[in-house]
Amino acid sequence: MTKPKIIVTRKWPAPVEERLKALYDVQLNETDIPMTADELKAALQTADALLPTVTDPITADILNVPNKRTKIIGNFGVGYNNIDIEAAKSEGLVVTNTPHVLTDCTADIAMLLLLMSARRASEGDRLVRNGQWKGWGPTHMMGQKVTGKTLGLIGFGRIAQAMAKKAHHGFGMKIICYAPHAPAPETLKEYQATYYATVEKVLAESDFISLHCPGGAATKHLINEQSLKLMLPSAHLINTARGDVVDSNALIKALKERWIAGAGLDVFEGEPNINPGFLELDNVALLPHLGSATEETRVAMGNRVLDNIAAFFAGKEPGDRVV
Ligand code: DGY
Numbered sequence: 396m397t398k399p400k401i402i403v404t405r406k407w408p409a410p411v412e413e414r415l416k417a418l419y420d421v422q423l424n425e426t427d428i429p430m431t432a433d434e435l436k437a438a439l440q441t442a443d444a445l446l447p448t449v450t451d452p453i454t455a456d457i458l459n460v461p462n463k464r465t466k467i468i469g470n471f472g473v474g475y476n477n478i479d480i481e482a483a484k485s486e487g488l489v490v491t492n493t494p495h496v497l498t499d500c501t502a503d504i505a506m507l508l509l510l511m512s513a514r515r516a517s518e519g520d521r522l523v524r525n526g527q528w529k530g531w532g533p534t535h536m537m538g539q540k541v542t543g544k545t546l547g548l549i550g551f552g553r554i555a556q557a558m559a560k561k562a563h564h565g566f567g568m569k570i571i572c573y574a575p576h577a578p579a580p581e582t583l584k585e586y587q588a589t590y591y592a593t594v595e596k597v598l599a600e601s602d603f604i605s606l607h608c609p610g611g612a613a614t615k616h617l618i619n620e621q622s623l624k625l626m627l628p629s630a631h632l633i634n635t636a637r638g639d640v641v642d643s644n645a646l647i648k649a650l651k652e653r654w655i656a657g658a659g660l661d662v663f664e665g666e667p668n669i670n671p672g673f674l675e676l677d678n679v680a681l682l683p684h685l686g687s688a689t690e691e692t693r694v695a696m697g698n699r700v701l702d703n704i705a706a707f708f709a710g711k712e713p714g715d716r717v718v
Pocket of ligand 1: 449471473475497687688
């Protein structure tokens with residue numbers, strides 16, 4: 396029996412590339428240079444499965460290419476806002492993602508950014524590296540205490556709940572949250588969380604806001620000038636979700652004019668191109684989209700993609716089917 400043809404758009408961790416090579420007729424991307432739209436179209440015409448990642452925009456134009464061979468798109472990532480899901484659906488393509496395996500590591504990065512922002516860690520690191528540190532002083536680089544403060548979660552899915560657990564049980568934080576649908580009472584009870592039916596109320600009452608919404612048209616610029624003005628002047632904004640959830644020009648203005656105290660960002664509008672306004676600010680911690688970037692998690696994500704396509708080629712329902 397001929398092996399299915401698989402095309403992988405980016406470099407993957409070695410153990411999963413080895414597993415792919417053993418099972419399939421696979422085309423890997425050793426250069427790790429993202430494929431162009433034309434290359435992605437050609438891939439859809441030659442492969443039985445395309446394995447893109449969150450940096451590959453799989454648009455309707457790409458998906459509508461004639462003479463497609465691809466039947467399944469196994470996205471390497473829990474987020475799938477890089478794929479035009481409606482177009483994939485109308486083309487009869489199966490799309491899968493990689494939930495669960497990156498939940499804890501992404502929540503860790505959200506917690507890390509929260510601590511970095513509260514305790515001015517990026518600023519302090521730069522000070523030491525630049526040889527500008529003059530020594531300890533009673534008023535030197537005072538940040539804000541985290542323990543016992545209020546954490547507002549916008550979105551209350553798996554990653555938000557993992558953060559709630561760490562923040563509540565580890566740092567004694569009070570948890571308040573907003574989600575489009577009220578979470579089950581037993582879920583809220585687990586973190587002694589309070590649910591508010593509006594984003595505005597969470598913004599107004601939180602010392603730290605952490606964003607956990609999916610990105611895309613529905614949540615574009617959910618955080619804008621108006622919403623930033625609702626936050627406490629001592630509050631910090633953390634984003635590990637998607638860059639377009641925050642209007643970056645508005646956030647830069649808010650940080651510069653001190654409407655809020657600080658921010659910690661792992662994702663950016665138009666990344667990897669970062670709004671240059673952020674680079675001039677001391678009160679923002681910047682990370683290069685590291686949410687799921689641990690060896691264990693990236694291998695687990697790859698294995699999850701492989702399990703999904705293996706189920707599909709065996710005529711079964713893939714575990715993480717999106718459409
Ligand atoms: C995802 O999986 O959606 C992340 O943004 C990349 O790990």
